[in-house]
Amino acid sequence: AQTVTQSQPEMSVQEAETVTLSCTYDTSESNYYLFWYKQPPSRQMILVIRQEAYKQQNATENRFSVNFQKAAKSFSLKISDSQLGDTAMYFCAFTVIQGAQKLVFGQGTRLTINP
Amino acid sequence: ETGVTQSPTHLIKTRGQQVTLRCSSQSGHNTVSWYQQALGQGPQFIFQYYREEENGRGNFPPRFSGLQFPNYSSELNVNALELDDSALYLCASSLRSSGYNEQFFGPGTRLTVL
Numbered sequence: 001a002q003t004v005t006q007s008q009p010e011m012s013v014q015e016a017e018t019v020t021l022s023c024t025y026d027t028s029e030s031n032y033y034l035f036w037y038k039q040p041p042s043r044q045m046i047l048v049i050r051q052e053a054y055k056q057q058n059a060t061e062n063r064f065s066v067n068f069q070k071a072a073k074s075f076s077l078k079i080s081d082s083q084l085g086d087t088a089m090y091f092c093a094f095t096v097i098q099g100a101q102k103l104v105f106g107q108g109t110r111l112t113i114n115p
Numbered sequence: 116e117t118g119v120t121q122s123p124t125h126l127i128k129t130r131g132q133q134v135t136l137r138c139s140s141q142s143g144h145n146t147v148s149w150y151q152q153a154l155g156q157g158p159q160f161i162f163q164y165y166r167e168e169e170n171g172r173g174n175f176p177p178r179f180s181g182l183q184f185p186n187y188s189s190e191l192n193v194n195a196l197e198l199d200d201s202a203l204y205l206c207a208s209s210l211r212s213s214g215y216n217e218q219f220f221g222p223g224t225r226l227t228v229l
Contacts, residue, residue, distance in 0.1 A: 004157075033215055045207075050217075102148065107156060107157050
């Protein structure tokens with residue numbers, strides 16, 4: 001079975017600080033992608049960052065970067081210089097590149113950025 | 116370019132009733148996936164439609180069914196509603212290709228079953 005686990009239900013930091021959200025996953029597949037999605041109160045699921053499993057280099061998107069440890073099946077998200085607009089639920093997700101490519105999501109981490 | 120839209124935004128039904136949720140895919144996309152997100156949980160895959168046929172299904176009973184139309188829009192139908200069906204229902208559209216197919220999500224329909 002493919003599973004995604006987020007062990008931090010809630011996190012809170014001050015504006016401009018750096019925060020790291022944790023995620024572990026389990027799969028026996030070799031060709032897969034990992035994602036971090038943001039879901040603000042508007043409910044729209046927004047893709048933050050994507051990592052291809054075959055790439056050793058960690059993905060970065062502006063203030064967002066990941067630490068992908070394939071052997072440990074770990075995929076953490078680092079948000080630098082956090083902003084009030086970063087307040088949201090963050091979901092780690094996984095998909096295998098075959099068939100329907102369904103997304104398997106973790107339970108989510110509620111991140112609050114305080115002014 | 117028009118994004119993914121869903122209707123209605125909110126819906127209240129009673130146990131035992133039937134409901135139909137609608138999704139219009141993003142322009143140029145030919146695949147629609149549906150997810151159920153219970154309160155405080157991550158979304159769970161219900162099923163996917165490609166070229167008007169079901170192309171993968173999650174662990175949901177047969178009373179969850181769907182359709183895809185020639186314009187690639189889609190419906191999710193749930194019969195004999197149960198209290199546990201109360202959730203946010205998300206649809207996501209994508210363009211099927213040989214590689215990774217990014218899914219773009221709609222804003223969801225909040226279903227409350229009383």
